Every structure is written in structure tokens, then in C-alpha cells.
Amino acid sequence: MKLVDDIRSYVTDNEFKMIVQNKIVDILNFDLIDKISEDVVIVYNHKQKIKINGKSLMIKKLLNNELLITGSIISISFEAYDE
Amino acid sequence: MNNYYIIRVTGRNINKFLFKCNNNKIDLLKINRISHKEIIIKINEKDYNNLMKIKSIYKLEIINKFGFIKLKELFNRYKILIISFVIGIIFLIFLSNLTFKVFIISDNKNLREKVLRDLNAYGIKKYSYKKRYDDVQKIKKEILEKYSDTIEWIEINRNGIVYKVQIVERKKKANNLNSDNVNIVANKSGVIKKLIIEDGIKEVEINNYVNKGDIVISGILKKDEDIKGLVHAKGKVYAEVWYNVNISYPLNYNEKIYTRNKRKSLYIKIGKKYYNLKKYKNMERKSIIHIANRLVPIEFGIENQNEVKIINDKLSIKEAKNKAILKAKERLLDTLDKDEYIISENTLNFYSKDSKIVVDIFFSCYEEIGMEEKIVLE
Numbered sequence: 427m428k429l430v431d432d433i434r435s436y437v438t439d440n441e442f443k444m445i446v447q448n449k450i451v452d453i454l455n456f457d458l459i460d461k462i463s464e465d466v467v468i469v470y471n472h473k474q475k476i477k478i479n480g481k482s483l484m485i486k487k488l489l490n491n492e493l494l495i496t497g498s499i500i501s502i503s504f505e506a507y508d509e
Numbered sequence: 510m511n512n513y514y515i516i517r518v519t520g521r522n523i524n525k526f527l528f529k530c531n532n533n534k535i536d537l538l539k540i541n542r543i544s545h546k547e548i549i550i551k552i553n554e555k556d557y558n559n560l561m562k563i564k565s566i567y568k569l570e571i572i573n574k575f576g577f578i579k580l581k582e583l584f585n586r587y588k589i590l591i592i593s594f595v596i597g598i599i600f601l602i603f604l605s606n607l608t609f610k611v612f613i614i615s616d617n618k619n620l621r622e623k624v625l626r627d628l629n630a631y632g633i634k635k636y637s638y639k640k641r642y643d644d645v646q647k648i649k650k651e652i653l654e655k656y657s658d659t660i661e662w663i664e665i666n667r668n669g670i671v672y673k674v675q676i677v678e679r680k681k682k683a684n685n686l687n688s689d690n691v692n693i694v695a696n697k698s699g700v701i702k703k704l705i706i707e708d709g710i711k712e713v714e715i716n717n718y719v720n721k722g723d724i725v726i727s728g729i730l731k732k733d734e735d736i737k738g739l740v741h742a743k744g745k746v747y748a749e750v751w752y753n754v755n756i757s758y759p760l761n762y763n764e765k766i767y768t769r770n771k772r773k774s775l776y777i778k779i780g781k782k783y784y785n786l787k788k789y790k791n792m793e794r795k796s797i798i799h800i801a802n803r804l805v806p807i808e809f810g811i812e813n814q815n816e817v818k819i820i821n822d823k824l825s826i827k828e829a830k831n832k833a834i835l836k837a838k839e840r841l842l843d844t845l846d847k848d849e850y851i852i853s854e855n856t857l858n859f860y861s862k863d864s865k866i867v868v869d870i871f872f873s874c875y876e877e878i879g880m881e882e883k884i885v886l887e
Binding site: 484489 | 527536537542
């Protein structure tokens, strides 16, 4: 069954991912957006609270499973939480 | 085709609007923040109705559309113009394929009327629909066969809405003086090879030389130098006659060979320049259907393309000489009837001049030389 699970995960790609590049943060498969402002964006996946601190943060794309943030990123913090 | 809306959203708390979209699973494909109170978003067509449901205090304004919905909007905006244009084009195609005049070029009024009647029967007439190229070729062939004794050549060309039919009448020999008493005389000098006498008296023996104008079959019946009666001499006189032909042939040889490749293609002609979807490197084109206007130098249509191979070659003296002889022979054979032929040929002289070769050829031909001539008694 592991093989089937592997194939399913490859095809559906439900894994949480975060790609950080210069002035861009692309978050895939998040669960919830908690806060959006120019200084901070907070999102949750099923294990963590992710806090992105920065300046002039802007949401460039907001899909059901993808969030693209641009702006000057100062820090990104991950905090465990129980669902 | 993907359909998108570009929408301007204005409201007091734009971030709250983004939350709302996320909660309602509306994909915001692109977000441009204009100010704290204004953003421009790009959404799929399927999300538009949901967006309208959740808009509440936010003001939404469609700035642009992409995809089929844009085309639909343009069509709705300009539908009268588009429908008129399409109907106009269909009407233009219809009219340009109708025949408004059939014009026959021939001096013979009788023949003109006969051919016009036949063309009518074949469907080439006023207000009839344009015939296909193959049909026109077939009609030409059938008319030529029907009037093989009177028509030498016929060409049917379509020029816009007019059929122009050009007829070349077959020239009949003018030596037929049926009702009078005639002799048969030689119309060329030569050595008599065969005589077929239906009526009249033989005046010359086989293998004898005759000059032009000599009586070969006489229509005067004599007995002891007294004229006993006059008849209409009938018969055929075959003789060996000679021609001295001087012909030139270019040393630079150009030939156009038709390959078997042919196809139909769409074309646009702007001015004198053609633009095709497909075309051969060298080809001959013939338009089948076209839409053109005299005021605008643009033409659209479908054409037949025949591929041709163009050969530009330089001939040797020997090759040019052989081709010149062949050409002279072909020309001479064109003037001969079925029962006449070339007995022999002999090259007398040849020389090259101004990038061409000049050849003198002597031909000996078996030819009918009899011609009726009215008997004039002194």
C-alpha cells in the first residue's frame, strides 16, 4: 500500500511547501490564513503556525491551495501547535 | 479557451475581502494592490458568480474580460455590423459566381449563334452559376468535337462575371468550285507520285515533274484535238515536293516541364504579390474562386497550383542543331494532312550567330498538290 500512497501523493501533491526567494514567499497546501497586513502574514498548516514578518507585504496570488506574498521579508518563524 | 475577468475591487478593508475569497474558495489568480482601499484582481469565469454573492459592501467593477466571454461581448456589441458583413461577403461570393454575360468573339454570326445555343444547353448562360474549371474544359472539348469541321479552336475564359468565348474558325480550302467545269492543276512544283482520278483525263504520268499551275487532270474531253465536252475533273494528286527551311534556335535553353504535382490552395493577393498557405517553388496558378473588388487591390480565393520545373541550360552546338531540326520538322508536320508525310530531310548548312544557331534544312515531302481551276476556253 505504500507504493499506492506514494503514487497518490505524487499525483495529488498535498504536501505543504514553502518556497522563499528574494522578496517572494510562495506557500503551497496551507490550511488557513489567519492574518494579512503590510507587516505580517500568518498562515497555518496542520502542524505549524507560520509567521512571515516584513515590510510592504502584499498578496499577489490567493488560490485555494496557494498563497504568493511579495515584499521585504525580515523573518519567517515556525511555531508548533496542536489542532 | 480559458475565460477570465479583470475586476476592480474597492472597499474599506481589502484584507477582509481577501479572507472572504479564501473562505469561499475563490481563486484570485493575480492581485494588484492600488491602495489600501483598492485592488485589481484576475479571476476565473466560474468564480464570478460566487464573487458577486460575497461582495456585500465592496464595490466590484469589471475592467476587462479575456477568452470566449470577451468574444461574446464583442459579438453582442457589434452583432449588427458582423452579421451585415457576413451576409455581405456571402452575397458577394454568390454574385461573383453568377454569370451576367456570355460574350462570343467570332466574325461568323451563324456560328456565334450556334455556339451560344450550345453553351446555353451546357449551362453557360446569363444568371447561371459559374462552372468548375474541369466542366469548362469538358464543354470546350465537346463543342470542338461537335463542330470539328467548322471550329479550329475554342477558348472559354471567365473574367469576373463575364464569360468570354473566343472561337477560331477552321479555314476551308478555297479550291472547291463544285458547279463549274474545272481542271485539276498543281499548286506546287514536284514529281508526281500518285494519282487518284474520279473524273477527267490524266495529263501527266507518274514520276514526271510538274511546275506550279500545270494541268494534271483535265476536265476537257477531246477527240482528235476537238473538244467533245467539259467535265468537273475530280481526283487527288500526290507529289514529292521540296522545302528549304531556315530556322534558328537559342543556345541558351529554357524549358518549363509540368510535374504531376498539383493541389488547391487558399491565397491572398495584395497588389501583384501572392500570399499562400502552401505553394510550390515554381508553379503555375489558376484561380478557381476569388473575391475581389476594383476599389481595393486585395483578392482572396482558392487556386489550382501546377508545379513546374524550370530548366535553364546551355546547349552544345550539336544539341541545338538537333533541337532546331526537330522544331522545323514539327512545324512542317503541322501543315501536313494525315495522308501526307516527310520523305527525307537533309541539313545543308549551319552556323552560330548571336548566341543562337541557324540551320538550313532541305525537306522532301509527300503531299497532295491538286487544286481545282476553272476551265477558260479561248
